[in-house]
Amino acid sequence: MKSVHVGIVGLGLVAASHLKGYASHPHAEVVAICDLDKARANQFASDHGVEAVFNSYEEMLRNAPINTVDIATPTFLHPSMTRQAAEAGMHVHCEKPFCRSVAEGLEACDAVRRNGVKLVVGETYVFITSHIKARELIDAGEIGRPLQIRQRHGAWFERERHVVEEIPEARNWRVDGEKSGGGDYPWIFDHAVHFFATAEYLMGDARIAEISAVTATCKTDSNGRGAAHDPYSIPDVDIPIITWKYEDTDCQGVWMRAERLNGKYDYMHGFSTTVIGERGMIEVLGEGGHNLLWNGEQQHLLLHREGEETRAFRFDEGGDDVWQSDIRYYSRGHINQVHHLVDCVRNDSSPRYSGEDGVHAVRCTLAAIRSAREGRPIDVHDIAPDYTAYS
Numbered sequence: 001m002k003s004v005h006v007g008i009v010g011l012g013l014v015a016a017s018h019l020k021g022y023a024s025h026p027h028a029e030v031v032a033i034c035d036l037d038k039a040r041a042n043q044f045a046s047d048h049g050v051e052a053v054f055n056s057y058e059e060m061l062r063n064a065p066i067n068t069v070d071i072a073t074p075t076f077l078h079p080s081m082t083r084q085a086a087e088a089g090m091h092v093h094c095e096k097p098f099c100r101s102v103a104e105g106l107e108a109c110d111a112v113r114r115n116g117v118k119l120v121v122g123e124t125y126v127f128i129t130s131h132i133k134a135r136e137l138i139d140a141g142e143i144g145r146p147l148q149i150r151q152r153h154g155a156w157f158e159r160e161r162h163v164v165e166e167i168p169e170a171r172n173w174r175v176d177g178e179k180s181g182g183g184d185y186p187w188i189f190d191h192a193v194h195f196f197a198t199a200e201y202l203m204g205d206a207r208i209a210e211i212s213a214v215t216a217t218c219k220t221d222s223n224g225r226g227a228a229h230d231p232y233s234i235p236d237v238d239i240p241i242i243t244w245k246y247e248d249t250d251c252q253g254v255w256m257r258a259e260r261l262n263g264k265y266d267y268m269h270g271f272s273t274t275v276i277g278e279r280g281m282i283e284v285l286g287e288g289g290h291n292l293l294w295n296g297e298q299q300h301l302l303l304h305r306e307g308e309e310t311r312a313f314r315f316d317e318g319g320d321d322v323w324q325s326d327i328r329y330y331s332r333g334h335i336n337q338v339h340h341l342v343d344c345v346r347n348d349s350s351p352r353y354s355g356e357d358g359v360h361a362v363r364c365t366l367a368a369i370r371s372a373r374e375g376r377p378i379d380v381h382d383i384a385p386d387y388t389a390y391s
């Protein structure tokens with residue numbers, strides 16, 4: 001008997017990847033779906049064989065035979081929808097970024113705690129197999145103590161047909177300062193949570209303490225559009241480099257962007273990370289990653305150690321449903337995170353990426369944006385609960 005009965009709200013770009021996760025878990029089933037767009041909801045229902053279709057979230061919470069909600073709506077709806085679900089006694093899987101301010105995120109966490117339900121924030125970068133393997137190698141002491149993280153963000157592969165080619169009215173939330181949460185930096189707000197989550201995950205959960213952003217206004221892309229994989233990003237205002245210190249002052253990190261958006265070339269594609277340790281180094285691909293070569297072969301993770309042969313790893317786990325990447329990001333990362341929520345519900349265990357973790361990643365992102373606005377390093381603890389990037 002399946003024990004986790006799910007209603008998915010928000011049937012856009014990411015929803016089908018979540019559905020794959022529930023469909024492949026023996027104890028979960030998607031029994032209801034909801035979207036404001038009736039045609040989209042009906043199409044999704046017929047594509048995936050879901051019977052209960054709603055156009056109102058409140059109605060789905062009231063009337064659907066569910067005990068779990070999957071929130072895949074635009075960012076500005078995440079905290080209120082999480083709160084409503086928790087108050088209706090439902091477990092929650094919620095997409096990132098979890099909130100737009102620390103206060104609204106913590107309020108939602110409070111509702112989750114008071115109602116004794118589970119909440120997993122869908123921070124895919126800590127559920128992707130290549131990163132999980134990197135963390136396992138670090139925990140096993142393979143590179144000694146990790147001391148430095150270097151992340152890069154190159155162009156994505158060009159798909160023949162972009163999944164998000166057009167900019168329909170319904171997707172304008174991505175470039176709207178308030179709805180995206182990012183003010184002048186909507187793309188950074190949407191993505192930096194991934195980067196900070198990875199930076200802490202691969203540093204053994206060390207917490208980031210202070211963040212500095214380098215800004216740029218260079219606009220060399222001839223068509224004036226955004227990044228190759230995401231035409232919603234804006235080239236006019238950008239943060240191409242972010243650096244940070246951890247609470248442990250021996251450790252530090254940097255994220256840098258080198259992609260079509262600002263006319264910069266990088267032979268590596270997508271997201272990749274290098275973790276430098278006392279005795280070795282790990283290079284690992286993330287979202288959309290490609291061109292991590294070793295002895296002429298494409299690899300997904302390289303482990304270099306002083307005085308030892310380099311070891312290379314691949315994770316061939318099926319196709320990438322959304323981007324044209326080499327590590328099958330969408331297929332496995334989303335499946336892993338959704339399975340984790342189902343397992344937490346069934347085993348009454350604590351999520352390994354909680355609402356509070358999601359709030360912390362947003363706090364770091366707000367510190368990066370505030371640093372860009374004020375031109376100085378920002379202590380993440382100085383982000384007031386009601387600070388937003390759009391006001």
Ligand SMILES: NC(=O)c1ccc[n+]([C@@H]2O[C@H](COP(=O)([O-])OP(=O)(O)OC[C@H]3O[C@@H](n4cnc5c(N)ncnc54)[C@H](O)[C@@H]3O)[C@@H](O)[C@H]2O)c1
Nearest residue numbers: 010011012013014035036037072073074075095096124171
């Ligand atoms: N983890 C990842 O790797 C990843 C990838 C893509 C998107 N995301 C996140 O997922 C979220 C959704 O992104 P997307 O690209 O799928 O968005 P989208 O714009 O493609 O789809 C959002 C859907 O929500 C629906 N919607 C809006 N308001 C609603 C409401 N009140 N009730 C019901 N439905 C409503 C819209 O009609 C639309 O169908 C975002 O927060 C985004 O950051 C995460």
